[in-house]
Amino acid sequence: MDRPPTAEAEVAAELSGLRPDLAPRYAAALPGARSAVLTRLWRALAHEPLPWVTGREPGRDHLTLRLADGRLLSGPRADPYATAAYVTEVRLGGVAYDDPARLMTALRVPHGGGFAAELGHSAASLALSRAAREPVSRDWPTHDWEWEQRVVDGHPFHPNCRSRPGFSVAEQLAYGPEHRPVVRLGLVPVPAGECLVSGVWPDELRDGERLLIPVHPWQAAHVLKRSCERELPARPLMSLRTLALPCGPHVKTSLSARLTSSVRDISVGSVAASAALSAFAETLAARTDGLLHVTRTLGAATPDSPELAAVLRESPAVYAGPGERVVPVAALATTGLPGSPGWTAEFARLALTVGLRLLESGVALEAHGQNLLVVLSASGAPLRLVYRDLADIRVGPTRLARHGVALPDGLPARILTDEETALRRKLFGSLVAGSLAATAGSAAALRAALDTAVRDLPRTPDLAALCERPLPAKALTLMRLSPGSSGDQWAELPNPLVSQVN
Structure with missing residues (x-):
């Protein structure tokens, strides 16, 4: 029986017809892309609580995993905070694998077949992204979207860093931010009386008694299955479904595709809560002595459908002073500053x-490299932070009350929790094991940065938990292999501070 073509072969075939000039660069980029995805997968195999990994036996420069079926899987010693690709092959039962999709297939674990396909798409799409990238200019970008489009490799630790199932090569080139396109957003007219609106919907997106709701062209073609007579040019940001409009604001659109891990629709509940969340965040930012800005949600609208919804919010660039730049943490590596x-x-x-400080007050940010931005001085010094996208924060009512902060009406019930472990996991998993680890790029560099950074911080119970316990991180591979489970699952990573702080 003939085997179906791999994702790599499918991309190569499409690319030869669309952009034959990129075909040789794509082929040359494939080994490095496989290694990048394999490195992320090896991190998961080495550290996540996968039920079919029954033992881990570290050596001086290698790691051996004992599997439930008795086989052994061996590879290099795993650095849970490395961002550079360092795994070129691993050996399963004595057979070498340099392809993450082939490895996952060979492991023969529950739900591994679907995940293997995603890994194949991830490596192929990453190679495509790298094939089309341009050398990074020494000059810092002028526009906010230019910073976003510098991020080529996607999520620094997720094996599905560039998985875009359902997107053809033509669609990746037309919509992927790393390919630097101008995207023509459709404008869907909906009677205002049929829409849920939170905040203020702008006049320029109205047509008499109708609201004009921006829709991503992929969504219009594949989900709504309709054409749009009116369009609006926009520049895609690193999340792909969020785009910068010519007039300045950013618009988050519904995208019913599984990018990385999640389907990127916008729930009706999140539209309803957007104004209340935005006002609440402004109140909290005021408690940071000017060290944090939160981008305001300007308006959100939906005709009661997660498949057609949009959220308008400020560009983080509005918080830059003269000579300053606002840079997504995920793009810091392109500055050379780290x-x-x-x-x-x-x-x-x-x-x-x-x-x-916010955690002590009762709010845990989802401060990964896409949501968190830093304001840099003209010389590159980090001055302040900017945070965007409040949908996945966690709020502790008891902590808020302790600090005299009223819990506003209208916050979604799913973000409210007094469980300290949940609050700490949210912040530490996204900020320390995410943003700071990716910026540092290795366990040794993260240890050095944290060891210096924590010395002058107030010795709170939260800081003690950060310094003395394993670092939480989302078990991203376990979650993809657990389709029947809802919510986040967690891994515990070696804490570089455990031996550094008394």
Whole structure:
């Protein structure tokens, strides 16, 4: 029986017809893309609580995993905070694998077949992204979307860093931010009386008694199955479904595709809560002595459908002063600044100061490299933080009350929790094991940055938990292999501070 073509072969075939000039660069990029995805997968195999990994036997420079079926899987010693690809192959039962999709297939674990297909798409799409990238200019970008489009490799730790199932090569080139396109958003007219609106919907997106709701062209073609007579040009940001409009604001659109891990629809509940969340966040930001800005949600609208909804919010660039730049944390690596240990420690101190202060007050940010931005001075010093997208924060009512902060009406019940473990996991998993780890780029660099950063911080119970316990991180691979489970699942990573702080 003939085997179906791999994702890599499918992309190569499409690319030869669409962009034959990119075909050789795509082929050359494939080995590095496989290694990048395999490195992320090896991190998961080494550290996540996967039920079919029954033992882990570290050596001086290698790691051996004992599987439930008796086979052994071996590879290099795993650095849970490394962002550079360092795994070129692993050996399963004595057979070498350099392809993450083939490895996952060979493991023969529950739900592994579907995940293997996603890994194949991830490696192929990553190679496509790398094939089309341009050299990074030494000059810092002028526009906010230019910073976003510098991020080529996607999520620094998720094996599905570039998985885009359902997107053809033509659609990836037309919509992927790393390909630097202009996207023509459709404008769907809906009678205002049929829409749920939160905040203020702008006049420029109205047509008499109808609201014009921006829709991503992929969504219009594949989900809504309709054409749009009116369009609006926009620049895609790193989340792909969020775009910068010519007039300045950013618009988040519904996208019923599984990117990385999640289907990117906008729930009706999140539209309803957007104004209340935005006002609440402004109140909290005022408690940080000017160290944090939260982008305001300007308006949100939906005709009671998660498949057609949009959220308008400020561009983070509005919080830049003269000579300053607002840079997504995920794009910091393109500045060269994290190459300085002193700079990374200074950034870590700023981020931890803000994050821990809000956590003490009762709010845990989802401060990963896409949501968190840093305001840089003209010389590159980290001055302040900007946070965007409040949909996945966690709020502790008891902590809020302790600090005299009223819990506003209208917040979604799913974000409310007094469980300290849940609050700490949300912040530490996204900020420390996410943003700071990815900025540092290795366990050794993260240890050095944190060791310096925590010295002058107030010794709160939250800081003690950060310094003395394993670091929580989302078990991203376990979650993809557990389709019947809802909610986040967690891994515990070695804490570089455990031996550094008394």
